[in-house]
Amino acid sequence: MRSALSLTPARLLLLIALLAAGVAAPLVAPAYQSQATELLLFIVFALAWDLVGGQMGYNSFGNVLFVGLGMYVSAIVQVGLFYNVGLYTEAKGGGTAFVFDAPQFLTGLAVGIPAAALASALAAWLLGSLVLTMRGHYFAICTLGLGIAAGQIAAGIPWIGAGSGMLTPNPPADLGNVGVLLYYLALGLAASCAASFAWLLSTPFGLALNAIRDDEDKAEAMGVRTHAAKVTAWVIAAAFLGAAGAIYGNLVRFIDPTETAFAGATIGVWMILMALLGGKGTLLGPIVGAVVFQLTKELTWTYLIGWQRVALGLLIVAVAVFFPEGIVGFVTERFGGKRGRPAPEEQAP
Amino acid sequence: MIGNLLILLEAPALGLQLVIDGILIGAVFALAAYGMALVWGVTGIVNVCQGEFVMLGGFVTVLLAEQGMPPLLAVPVAAAALYLLGWILFQTVIVHLIGRDMFNSVLATFGIAIVLQQVMARVFGAADRIAESGLGSWFFFDGLVGVAKVKALVFAACIALGAALTLFLTRSRQGQAIRATAQEPRAAATLGIETRAVYRLTYALNAAICGAAGALAAMAYTIHPYGGLTYTIRCFMIVVVAGLGNLAGVLWAALGLGVAESFAGFILGAQYQIAFVFALLVAVLVLRNWRLKRKRLYLQ
Amino acid sequence: MTAMLELADVTKTFGGVVANDKVNLRVEQGAIVGLIGPNGSGKTTLFNAITGAHPIDSGSIRFKGREIATLLCGEIARAGIIRTFQQPRLYRRMSVEANMAVSASIRTASFGGLFRRGATGAEARAAELLDFVGLAAKHDVPAGDLSFGQQKLLELAMALANDPELLLLDEPTAGVNPKLVESLIDRLKEANRRGLTLLVIEHNMPAIMGLAEHIYCLAHGRLLADGPPHAIKRDPRVLDAYLGAA
Numbered sequence: 070m071r072s073a074l075s076l077t078p079a080r081l082l083l084l085i086a087l088l089a090a091g092v093a094a095p096l097v098a099p100a101y102q103s104q105a106t107e108l109l110l111f112i113v114f115a116l117a118w119d120l121v122g123g124q125m126g127y128n129s130f131g132n133v134l135f136v137g138l139g140m141y142v143s144a145i146v147q148v149g150l151f152y153n154v155g156l157y158t159e160a161k162g163g164g165t166a167f168v169f170d171a172p173q174f175l176t177g178l179a180v181g182i183p184a185a186a187l188a189s190a191l192a193a194w195l196l197g198s199l200v201l202t203m204r205g206h207y208f209a210i211c212t213l214g215l216g217i218a219a220g221q222i223a224a225g226i227p228w229i230g231a232g233s234g235m236l237t238p239n240p241p242a243d244l245g246n247v248g249v250l251l252y253y254l255a256l257g258l259a260a261s262c263a264a265s266f267a268w269l270l271s272t273p274f275g276l277a278l279n280a281i282r283d284d285e286d287k288a289e290a291m292g293v294r295t296h297a298a299k300v301t302a303w304v305i306a307a308a309f310l311g312a313a314g315a316i317y318g319n320l321v322r323f324i325d326p327t328e329t330a331f332a333g334a335t336i337g338v339w340m341i342l343m344a345l346l347g348g349k350g351t352l353l354g355p356i357v358g359a360v361v362f363q364l365t366k367e368l369t370w371t372y373l374i375g376w377q378r379v380a381l382g383l384l385i386v387a388v389a390v391f392f393p394e395g396i397v398g399f400v401t402e403r404f405g406g407k408r409g410r411p412a413p414e415e416q417a418p
Numbered sequence: 419m420i421g422n423l424l425i426l427l428e429a430p431a432l433g434l435q436l437v438i439d440g441i442l443i444g445a446v447f448a449l450a451a452y453g454m455a456l457v458w459g460v461t462g463i464v465n466v467c468q469g470e471f472v473m474l475g476g477f478v479t480v481l482l483a484e485q486g487m488p489p490l491l492a493v494p495v496a497a498a499a500l501y502l503l504g505w506i507l508f509q510t511v512i513v514h515l516i517g518r519d520m521f522n523s524v525l526a527t528f529g530i531a532i533v534l535q536q537v538m539a540r541v542f543g544a545a546d547r548i549a550e551s552g553l554g555s556w557f558f559f560d561g562l563v564g565v566a567k568v569k570a571l572v573f574a575a576c577i578a579l580g581a582a583l584t585l586f587l588t589r590s591r592q593g594q595a596i597r598a599t600a601q602e603p604r605a606a607a608t609l610g611i612e613t614r615a616v617y618r619l620t621y622a623l624n625a626a627i628c629g630a631a632g633a634l635a636a637m638a639y640t641i642h643p644y645g646g647l648t649y650t651i652r653c654f655m656i657v658v659v660a661g662l663g664n665l666a667g668v669l670w671a672a673l674g675l676g677v678a679e680s681f682a683g684f685i686l687g688a689q690y691q692i693a694f695v696f697a698l699l700v701a702v703l704v705l706r707n708w709r710l711k712r713k714r715l716y717l718q
Numbered sequence: 719m720t721a722m723l724e725l726a727d728v729t730k731t732f733g734g735v736v737a738n739d740k741v742n743l744r745v746e747q748g749a750i751v752g753l754i755g756p757n758g759s760g761k762t763t764l765f766n767a768i769t770g771a772h773p774i775d776s777g778s779i780r781f782k783g784r785e786i787a788t789l790l791c792g793e794i795a796r797a798g799i800i801r802t803f804q805q806p807r808l809y810r811r812m813s814v815e816a817n818m819a820v821s822a823s824i825r826t827a828s829f830g831g832l833f834r835r836g837a838t839g840a841e842a843r844a845a846e847l848l849d850f851v852g853l854a855a856k857h858d859v860p861a862g863d864l865s866f867g868q869q870k871l872l873e874l875a876m877a878l879a880n881d882p883e884l885l886l887l888d889e890p891t892a893g894v895n896p897k898l899v900e901s902l903i904d905r906l907k908e909a910n911r912r913g914l915t916l917l918v919i920e921h922n923m924p925a926i927m928g929l930a931e932h933i934y935c936l937a938h939g940r941l942l943a944d945g946p947p948h949a950i951k952r953d954p955r956v957l958d959a960y961l962g963a964a
Contacts, residue, residue, distance in 0.1 A: 128521045128524070128525075130524070130528070199704045200700075200704070202707050202708075202711060203703060203704075203707050205520050206464050206520055206524065207658070207703055207707070209520070209521070209524045210464065210466075210524075210651070210654050210699070210703075211699065211700055211703045211704075213528075213651075214651055214696040214697075214699040214700050215696070215700055217647065217651075217696050218693050218696035218697045218699075218700065221689075221690070221692050221693035221696065222690070222693045222697075224689070225687075225689050225690055225693065232689075269833075272832060272833050272834065273819070273820065273824055273827070273831075273832045273833075273834075274832040274833050276812075276816055276819055276820040276824075277820060277824065277832060279809065279811070279812050279816065279820070280809045280812065280820045282811070283808075283809035283810055283811050283812055284807055284808070284809055284810070286771075286791070286807075287807045287808070287809070288809075288820075289791045289792045289795065290769060290771075290791055290792075290795050290800070290801065291795060291800065291820075291821055291824070291876070291880055292792065292795040292796045292800070292824060292826075292880065293792070293820070293824055294792065294796075294829050295792065296792075297829050298829075298832070333647075334532050334535070338525075338528065338529075338532070341525060345525070350811075375540060376536075376540070378532060378536040379532075379533050379536045379537055379540070381532065382529045382530070382531075382532035382533035382536060383529070383533055384529075385525060385526070385528070385529030385532065386511055386526050386529035386530055386533070389522045389525040389526040389529060390511055390514045390515065390522065390526050391514070393519075393522055
């Protein structure tokens with residue numbers, strides 16, 4: 070039934086090829102490593118957004134809350150395992166007094182990333198019970214408010230650096246290329262995210278999410294446990310967002326409460342744009358959207374110095390108004406055969 | 419924070435000052451919220467770039483004041499300029515959003531907000547601006563409580579504009595066309611009212627209202643390119659609390675918000691004032707939803 | 719014996735209009751009960767009250783002896799009451815097949831059960847039901863693309879696939895090909911024989927007279943008359959309500 074997700078031999082081969090390419094990439098094209106890592110993380114952002122947005126119909130404008138939370142929690146754990154966090158942030162960057170050797174750095178990551186996922190999941194569970202009872206505009210604006218409030222609150226906490234932000238631990242010199250490590254972590258996360266979502270969407274749970282999107286009251290009236298399903302989806306998405314945030318924080322090194330971590334006008338809206346551009350409500354859409362977006366961004370960034378965000382804003386408007394079905398939606402419309410045209414008022418088949 | 423609270427308890431005059439300041443700025447919120455309610459009620463669109471319109475209006479005043487024009491004269495200029503912008507935005511973007519999925523309209527207007535915000539930041543720089551009036555203040559209670567004359571002027575002007583808008587909507591033909599379309603678009607269309615023109619007028623009018631509100635605000639309060647979203651959230655909160663169509667409620671809710679912010683800014687500290695606004699929004703929505711849920715309804 | 723469904727003095731007002739005025743109604747287990755009345759007599763409102771779509775002002779609604787008037791919609795559904803709508807409500811962007819899949823046995827599954835694939839024979843039943851309503855060929859068409867009549871049939875199939883104890887049908891034959899109405903009635907009777915209790919709103923008099931064992935007639939929010947079909951057919955009050963309704 071879910072033909073888009075069934076694993077034909079051809080598709081399996083394609084997946085293996087992609088995976089192999091992914092694994093080989095840092096060796097083949099090391100110059101683009103950090104962009105590639107970023108792309109993999111963007112894929113996770115877009116997929117996670119789409120699970121709750123495109124698949125379930127709850128379009129959150131504040132998922133960046135979980136990304137930022139993940140960034141901070143991981144950084145705090147990575148530092149806090151070995152040093153006093155308050156002193157670290159006071160020193161504004163660690164410098165020479167706060168050195169992390171290889172085992173410390175690796176342990177920090179190993180504990181920090183899961184901790185980030187857990188913290189985000191917990192936050193989603195607590196907030197979700199309140200916020201997921203709202204619908205439409207109210208949900209959208211409420212989540213927008215949550216995302217920004219988080220940034221404003223974080224900017225006021227000196228322990229994590231307040232407005233000046235915080236640095237993730239300096240990678241130790243004797244560890245070699247940490248970027249490669251982050252790349253493979255991101256690859257693993259992206260692959261597991263895509264795989265687990267593919268499985269999730271093939272279960273009755275996936276059907277329930279779509280039913281909630283199409284007519285929540287009908288789903289409720291048919292006995293679907295809508296509240297439990299909604300919260301579960303949000304918690305799963307948040308966990309992935311948190312983990313991705315943790316890796317992202319280590320990639321960009323500097324975590325600023327309003328510009329990086331809880332940046333509604335960048336990451337927060339990029340994940341929506343990527344999912345929409347690629348095709349909301351499909352598994353492939355967010356992935357395609359992330360790739361197209363990242364490529365476009367990298368290619369045009371240097372030509373648009375100073376005006377990148379204006380260009381992005383225009384792109385958002387253009388896609389929302391003129392191309393909301395996204396690439397996958399467009400292709401399915403044109404070339405996918407499995408649709409009937411709306412029938413005229415006919416009497417029985 | 420506790421320290422500030424104690425100061426408040428010891429000096430009631432300070433409390434009075436905070437209330438007065440809150441009410442004075444509340445009128446600006448009320449005017450902007452009125453515009454948002456108008457657009458939402460008529461077109462069904464929540465205008466997420468509402469705050470950016472307000473900021474733009476403010477920048478018009480700041481620029482003109484720097485050229486020597488009396489700030490009060492800048493208000494009609496700002497209103498006219500924003501009317502034009504609203505008209506253009508409607509024709510290019512908004513018209514495609516009417517009647518469609520709310521997600522598209524929120525995302526699109528959010529995109530416009532980002533564009534406007536970034537353009538403002540590039541053109542005007544990221545610093546706070548204000549159009550100083552040098553008007554001085556009245557003082558009461560031995561100088562313990564002061565009312566800045568320019569703030570009182572802004573308050574009065576906002577109330578006057580709100581009243582004028584209400585008159586326009588209830589008395590003029592175009593105003594009635596707007597209200598008819600809001601209530602029953604199909605009926606209005608069959609009676610010869612061109613709904614698209616009405617929507618356009620409403621949207622442009624809202625932009626003009628925001629422009630005027632911002633132009634007034636810039637005379638007494640600072641504005642800056644990134645202040646738009648906070649205004650948008652304020653407007654949304656006020657409209658949700660008051661309910662669409664409840665004009666008096668908008669005024670009360672706006673004044674109340676102004677006072678609440680005033681106290682929050684003092685007790686929590688200025689750096690948390692914005693966080694307070696957003697957190698209050700979440701609280702308002704959760705509370706409202708919970709009350710509706712008990713009646714098995716939903717905020718939809 | 720406790721009735722499966724028992725309404726006692728159910729009253730609901732909207733603004734100034736009394737939509738349901740002290741309505742009393744009983745549905746015995748295993749019965750097929752009809753609900754008729756001119757437009758605006760409060761039939762659908764009664765359905766909404768039973769299924770929890772809105773709270774009632776006063777009165778009581780008992781399902782298998784248990785008070786459900788204060789329960790939420792989802793709880794009532796999970797207790798075993800499913801309904802269809804006058805204007806069919808479906809999951810429009812999902813395929814016909816998916817609509818059936820999400821309706822079949824999700825109601826009784828535990829939450830954790832949602833994560834296990836493979837149905838308990840529910841797939842076979844769903845396919846059979848789709849075939850019966852003639853939509854098997856359209857199984858991967860988005861439900862929103864079907865015609866009105868097809869949508870009504872799909873909605874009915876979904877309701878049957880859900881395997882409820884009590885099924886509330888709101889005008890199930892409206893918009894459906896007359897040739898299909900008879901086999902629809904037969905199918906409902908068969909489901910009833912297998913244990914499904916039915917409460918059906920209908921305007922199609924021959925259909926409901928042939929289907930129901932007991933009929934309630936509402937008018938202006940009040941219960942006007944009730945009894946077996948042959949008595950209702952001749953009841954002057956009922957005839958008056960239909961013909962006299964302006």
